[in-house]
Amino acid sequence: MVVSRDVIRLTPGGIETLNLTLQHQSHQLEGTHQVAVELEMNAIAFGEVAKTLGALKIGATLSVKGFLSQKNRYSNMPILHITQFKMLNES
Amino acid sequence: MVVSRDVIRLTPGGIETLNLTLQHQSHQLEGTHQVAVELEMNAIAFGEVAKTLGALKIGATLSVKGFLSQKNRYSNMPILHITQFKMLNES
Numbered sequence: 453m454v455v456s457r458d459v460i461r462l463t464p465g466g467i468e469t470l471n472l473t474l475q476h477q478s479h480q481l482e483g484t485h486q487v488a489v490e491l492e493m494n495a496i497a498f499g500e501v502a503k504t505l506g507a508l509k510i511g512a513t514l515s516v517k518g519f520l521s522q523k524n525r526y527s528n529m530p531i532l533h534i535t536q537f538k539m540l541n542e543s
Numbered sequence: 544m545v546v547s548r549d550v551i552r553l554t555p556g557g558i559e560t561l562n563l564t565l566q567h568q569s570h571q572l573e574g575t576h577q578v579a580v581e582l583e584m585n586a587i588a589f590g591e592v593a594k595t596l597g598a599l600k601i602g603a604t605l606s607v608k609g610f611l612s613q614k615n616r617y618s619n620m621p622i623l624h625i626t627q628f629k630m631l632n633e634s
Contacts, residue, residue, distance in 0.1 A: 467574075480610045482624055483558075483590040489612045492619050499574040519571045521580045528583050530621060533573055 453513045455492065460506040463498070470502035471495070474516070474532070494523065495532040505534065513540040544604045546583065551597040554589070561593035562586070565607070565623070585614065586623040596625065604631040 458471040476491045495516070497505050508514070517536040523529045549562040567582045586607070588596050599605070608627040614620045 478610075480612075480624070480626075482626055483592070485589075487612070487624075489610060491611055491613050491621055493611075493621065498576075501574075519569075519580060520582055520584075521571075521578070522582050530582055530584065533571070533578075535571075535573055 454505075454508050454510055457506070457508065457510065460502055467498050468502040468506075470497050470506050472497070472505060474514075493532050494529070495534050497534040501534055501537065505537065509542060512542050514538060515540055545596075545599050545601055548597070548599065548601065551593055558589050559593040559597075561588050561597050563588070563596060584623050585620070586625050588625040592625055592628065596628065600633060603633050605629060606631055 453475045454472055455475045456473040460468050460470050463469050472495050474493050474495050476489070476493065478489050479486050480489050481487075495518075515538045516532070516534045518532055518534045520530040520532055523531045544566045545563055546566045547564040551559050551561050554560050563586050565584050565586050567580070567584065569580050570577050571580050572578075586609075606629045607623070607625045609623055609625045611621040611623055614622045
């Protein structure tokens with residue numbers, strides 16, 4: 453679920469970029485235990501993905517694919533780079 | 544790659560648990576750009592997975608599967624729960 457979203461900006465190279473915060477809730481199997489998982493994650497998207505995500509409403513739910521990377525050289529906080537997504541509910 | 548590893552502890556319920564730190568380096572495709580990805584991540588494993596990982600040397604490389612969750616209720620730092628892994632190089 454999209455819980456916050458910045459405005460679309462341009463990189464120095466002129467590519468659209470969007471920062472957003474996603475919230476995830478699920479149950480996952482760990483050994484034989486079902487565990488409740490909650491996570492809030494900073495995410496970033498570029499180009500066409502950024503443009504489409506930039507039109508989403510807060511509260512929209514989506515399924516995303518991509519990869520994790522370090523936010524920057526000064527922080528070991530991971531940020532999710534969204535390279536593909538599927539809308540689940542536009543809220 | 545395993546960059547640090549705690550000792551195996553027992554949860555209050557008597558299940559083995561292991562905290563470790565993994566370092567990842569790769570190149571990922573973002574739109575049409577190859578980006579260099581670096582990430583250091585806290586990870587945790589339970590039960591049999593913890594016991595096997597607990598025997599690994601620092602510097603061992605592995606491929607892992609699992610899920611991310613918030614470290615605890617006071618921190619939004621994600622931690623990787625390893626539920627499966629494959630050894631790549633015992634170093």
